[in-house]
Amino acid sequence: MRSAVLIPCYNEAHTVAKVVADFRRALPEADIWVFDNASTDGTAELALQAGARVHRVPAKGKGNVVRAMFREVEADVYLMVDGDDTYPAEHARALMQDVIEGHADMVVGTRLEQHDTGSFRRFHGFGNKLVRWSIGRLFGQPVRDVLSGYRAFSRRFVKSMPVLSRGFEIETEMTVFAMANAFVLTERTVPYGVRPEGSESKLNTFRDGFRVMRTIGFLYKDLRPLLFFGTAAALAGAASLGFGAVVIHEFSGTGAVTHPSTAVLAAALALTAFILLATGLILDTVNRRSNEILRLITDQVVHRGDGR
Template sequence: MDRIAVLVPCWNEVLTIEKVVKDFKRVLPEAVIYVYDNNSTDGTAELAIRAGAVVRHEYRQGKGNVIRSMFRDIDADCYVMVDGDDTYSAENARDMVNLVLEGKADMVIGDRLSSTYFEENKRPFHNSGNVLVRRFINMFWGENACEIKDVMTGYRALSPMFVKTFPILSKGFEIETEMTIHALDKNLLLANVPVTYRDRPKGSVSKLHTFRDGIKVLKTIFMLYKDYRPLRFFSITALLLAFISLILFIPVFHEYMVTGLVPKMPTLVTSGFFMMAALVSFGIGLVLDTEVKNARKNLEIQMNMIRILLRKS
């Protein structure tokens, strides 16, 4: 088992990967630097080896797929996850690692938004997108989400407890959002460390598509809200359906009270169907909420077992 493992997912980062590896070897000399090459065609893997990294390959395209393999393959007391584009400074890594090794955090977030991100990032829709995602998570996950300063940062330090209990479902750039929501939902220890962010060097191209990947991230938030908070999700759906039902029913009921007749029978029937759908939706929420609570109980048992194994090792 490694003391510290630095995980660097890479796809065509030939301009920056050598510097990233050397910077982290300098700041964390005891760490093992793992570069997972995701079908690069520009010599990224060869440069990473020359710089002293352990290079492995993930042939399923997508950052989520890469991180899934990293988390499965590597055992360490602390994991540092960082992008290979040299936008994050290695100088902050020691502070982040110490929080994990001292047991003060299961996930340390490298917070770009509190430092240089808005000045350095040249893509304005990325700036507004980060703020929008953070606001959605604050709205859905309540007071705990206020601990999160930067939802979509690719710079994090992670404990083995987080890494070995995190079920990765995303295949692409939604992975950071999924990690953040998992930590919030499972009440794991969180910490923020402001980190220096710099824009990509000239000639280096971002793989993130602003609108396409942004829509995927927002979809991930809503789907995880349904999965992790089903009673709230389906209760909101039930309220909306019940509201529509009442809007349709009230005029029919008023006319019946005045004339004693129900001339708009189709409207009355439609209203009844909407109310039945509302009751079904609420019932689904109750059933799924029970399943989610049972899953949380099982996860707590699993986390206790992992903690025992870590102490033995």
């Protein structure tokens, strides 16, 4: 099978040559691609010298890089790994095994069970747990590590996914996309190391954490519209019944409505609940038809790529 190692990089001059060399030894049959995201420290040149194929992506953001990787590279199995030398190359073949054998469309290298003391910055552990809990509750499938940058993909997954994220929320989008579209997702534990001295993380704890949580909310709305709008409709309906009960109780006792504003509010909430429910039903139908079209198109693209 054709295999490709995809390495997104932004100012990783301290580590990119070692990462390329490590994965060249671990997977000698694979094409090694470095996607340079407008680095200013010579990352692209060092990657070329190390023997990688380099593709430059001028639009900044990891999501933009992943979109370019999925669009430009042709293979049967893909391995994506960050260029910061925190993921061990010796686990690459094991990570790809489920995809090669057809048992999974995406395999995530989970880091949270085995990592060095300084692997995660302050609040990153809590953030990972919050994201993991949110996705498990909203999409009904528990995952151990949503934000890992070490993943293997099938061709079907890569050519199906319309990457919408621009930044570090891309891992969350890939995980949710797999869950929502019936792709098989598995996980393998891998040790997670510490960045070498002189190499700095580009992740902003609070800004990127907010973007990840916002992405989860938008994906839930887009991929589970009936549940999203149905929940809002149920809340509005319950509030309408509460305010309406007050008005009805008052009217049954006095024969008059002395709080017309409460009656108007109850009626408005009831109408809002109806509109929300109708919106959810319509969008759910549209979403199902869109998924059917996407899968048909993807099947044709994948088969053509295989020469069948």
